[in-house]
Amino acid sequence: xxxxxxxxxxxxxxxxxxxxxxxxxxxxxxxxxxxxxxxxxxxxxxxxxxxxxxxxxxxxxxxxxxxxxxxxxxxxxxxxxxxxxxxxxxxxxxxxxxxxxxxxxxxxxxxxxxxxxxxxxxxxxxxxxxxxxxxxxxxxxxxxxxxxxxxxxxxxxxxxxxxxxxxxxxxxxxxxxxxxxxxxxxxxxxxxxxxxxxxxxxxxxxxxxxxxxxxxxxxxxxxxxxxxxxxxxxxxxxxxxxxxxxxxxxxxxxxxxxxxx
Amino acid sequence: xxxxxxxxxxxxxxxxxxxxxxxxxxxxxxxxxxxxxxxxxxxxxxxxxxxxxxxxxxxxxxxxxxxxxxxxxxxxxxxxxxxxxxxxxxxxxxxxxxxxxxxxxxxxxxxxxxxxxxxxxxxxxxxxxxxxxxxxxxxxxxxxxxxxxxxxxxxxxxxxxxxxxxxxxxxxxxxxxxxxxxxxxxxxxxxxxxxxxxxxxxxxxxxxxxxxxxxxxxxxxxxxxxxxxxxxxxxxxxxxxxxxxxxxxxxxxxxxxxxxxxxxxxxxxxxxxxxxxxxxxxxxxxxxxxxxxxxxxxxxxxx
Numbered sequence: 130x131x132x133x134x135x136x137x138x139x140x141x142x143x144x145x146x147x148x149x150x151x152x153x154x155x156x157x158x159x160x161x162x163x164x165x166x167x168x169x170x171x172x173x174x175x176x177x178x179x180x181x182x183x184x185x186x187x188x189x190x191x192x193x194x195x196x197x198x199x200x201x202x203x204x205x206x207x208x209x210x211x212x213x214x215x216x217x218x219x220x221x222x223x224x225x226x227x228x229x230x231x232x233x234x235x236x237x238x239x240x241x242x243x244x245x246x247x248x249x250x251x252x253x254x255x256x257x258x259x260x261x262x263x264x265x266x267x268x269x270x271x272x273x274x275x276x277x278x279x280x281x282x283x284x285x286x287x288x289x290x291x292x293x294x295x296x297x298x299x300x301x302x303x304x305x306x307x308x309x310x311x312x313x314x315x316x317x318x319x320x321x322x323x324x325x326x327x328x329x330x331x332x333x334x335x336x337x338x339x340x341x342x343x344x345x346x347x348x349x350x351x352x353x354x355x356x357x358x359x360x361x362x363x364x365x366x367x368x369x370x371x372x373x374x375x376x377x378x379x380x381x382x383x384x385x386x387x388x389x390x
Numbered sequence: 391x392x393x394x395x396x397x398x399x400x401x402x403x404x405x406x407x408x409x410x411x412x413x414x415x416x417x418x419x420x421x422x423x424x425x426x427x428x429x430x431x432x433x434x435x436x437x438x439x440x441x442x443x444x445x446x447x448x449x450x451x452x453x454x455x456x457x458x459x460x461x462x463x464x465x466x467x468x469x470x471x472x473x474x475x476x477x478x479x480x481x482x483x484x485x486x487x488x489x490x491x492x493x494x495x496x497x498x499x500x501x502x503x504x505x506x507x508x509x510x511x512x513x514x515x516x517x518x519x520x521x522x523x524x525x526x527x528x529x530x531x532x533x534x535x536x537x538x539x540x541x542x543x544x545x546x547x548x549x550x551x552x553x554x555x556x557x558x559x560x561x562x563x564x565x566x567x568x569x570x571x572x573x574x575x576x577x578x579x580x581x582x583x584x585x586x587x588x589x590x591x592x593x594x595x596x597x598x599x600x601x602x603x604x605x606x607x608x609x610x611x612x613x614x615x616x617x618x619x620x621x622x623x624x625x626x627x628x629x630x631x632x633x634x635x636x637x638x639x640x641x642x643x644x645x646x647x648x649x650x651x652x653x654x655x656x657x658x659x660x661x662x663x664x665x666x667x668x669x670x671x672x673x674x675x676x677x678x679x680x681x682x683x684x685x686x687x688x689x690x691x692x693x
Contacts, residue, residue, distance in 0.1 A: 131423065132423075133663060181456060181457060182452050183660060354457055359435075362459060366446070
């Protein structure tokens with residue numbers, strides 16, 4: 130069930146020049162509503178005159194022990210810049226949980242190699258999903274890409290749940306180039322790939338997966354106004370016509386998209 | 391809540407608060423957030439005779455205090471509505487109005503006729519004001535003559551409450567309003583979105599796939615209020631006012647300007663509980679000002 134509720138900021142740390150990690154909890158210590166990997170929230174940003182609509186932000190992680198929801202926020206416009214200034218104790222109004230979630234690997238063989246590919250702020254949902262896969266007994270492999278080493282975020286967190294491979298465009302961390310050129314993709318022995326990031330990156334991964342017969346899910350971030358299926362603005366043209374990314378996604382199996390060359 | 395009852399055509403609304411088409415889905419999308427039974431009515435998504443995929447992505451641009459949309463009436467067509475959606479929503483404890491659109495006069499009339507048999511749909515809102523479709527839509531709502539033609543054709547086949555939704559993208563909205571009234575409309579709803587555009591300066595391209603789109607949200611409220619006031623002074627049938635309502639205070643303004651009922655649109659995206667808050671706010675306003683009935687406020691603006 131979707132809810133609108135005020136959460137309280139428990140921590141907001143600047144990870145680098147443009148990213149912050151916002152941690153939120155309930156105001157009365159009641160448990161957070163259940164949220165699944167791939168789902169997102171809509172944040173009502175106040176005190177930013179140019180920001181009208183809520184900001185859709187994917188669930189980065191759920192810290193069950195601390196009853197915290199983590200949001201990885203990239204400050205790119207007035208709304209997200211305002212979010213970067215939130216202080217401990219501030220109240221933030223959210224709609225949650227929204228959208229569908231990643232589906233578990235098709236084969237239940239826990240030895241199957243599962244790859245999670247994230248680029249830029251698209252790495253955010255991969256942390257929570259990786260943690261759940263690990264909990265389920267899988268050994269997820271993370272492939273994370275960024276412009277340069279300072280833009281690679283939460284590497285220590287990812288390392289808790291699986292092997293981490295990286296690429297940077299300037300070669301300052303991991304392999305130089307894009308995730309789609311990383312050497313671990315040379316041997317296509319993955320049974321399942323999940324990806325979130327810039328559309329060209331996801332399309333390249335989707336085509337790679339298709340070519341090698343690997344099941345692949347992508348998480349889209351089309352611009353949206355409502356987040357719960359009424360404005361019909363965030364549509365993706367799929368094999369079953371235009372559908373809302375906010376309700377039928379954000380996670381799609383690539384066989385439902387018209388992305389394959 | 392008796393002091394909030396209001397009559398629109400044959401519709402006895404329990405209160406003047408409705409939700410606007412295109413911002414409220416089919417109502418069921420909001421049941422996690424509010425009790426639909428608290429509302430006067432809901433206008434469901436624009437419905438056409440045939441299935442429409444709508445316009446290409448991108449369809450939305452945020453603006454200061456508002457947004458542009460270019461959805462283009464995406465819907466699965468009236469027959470799908472009748473067989474798949476209607477059974478799911480017919481028992482909501484509120485009035486369900488279907489917003490009807492079309493590319494030709496015949497489409498409008500046929501779509502209206504197919505809805506007239508549905509017991510739990512007591513009225514339709516004729517959308518002659520959608521700015522996002524190439525044919526029909528706003529084309530019918532920008533001249534008094536074509537507005538009259540489409541209202542006349544629908545009136546012939548539709549005996550329940552007929553609301554006509556007017557476009558603000560005209561030089562004189564009262565002309566269109568009078569034409570619709572003369573052809574038998576029971577009520578007028580206004581305003582639909584204002585035609586606008588947004589540009590991506592880095593790509594030097596329009597943000598919307600359709601170049602232009604419909605502007606809505608608090609930024610359009612002063613224009614909407616002015617048009618409601620002008621229309622109120624030009625016709626005798628009840629007006630359903632809308633355009634940027636985001637609080638009960640806004641709703642009171644629209645009622646004072648001449649609205650018998652109001653619709654809440656874009657702000658449902660920001661606060662999905664806003665419609666219920668507006669109902670409560672209006673009730674408190676009446677209580678605090680010792681106003682016996684909401685009717686006493688309609689058009690009570692002192693100028």
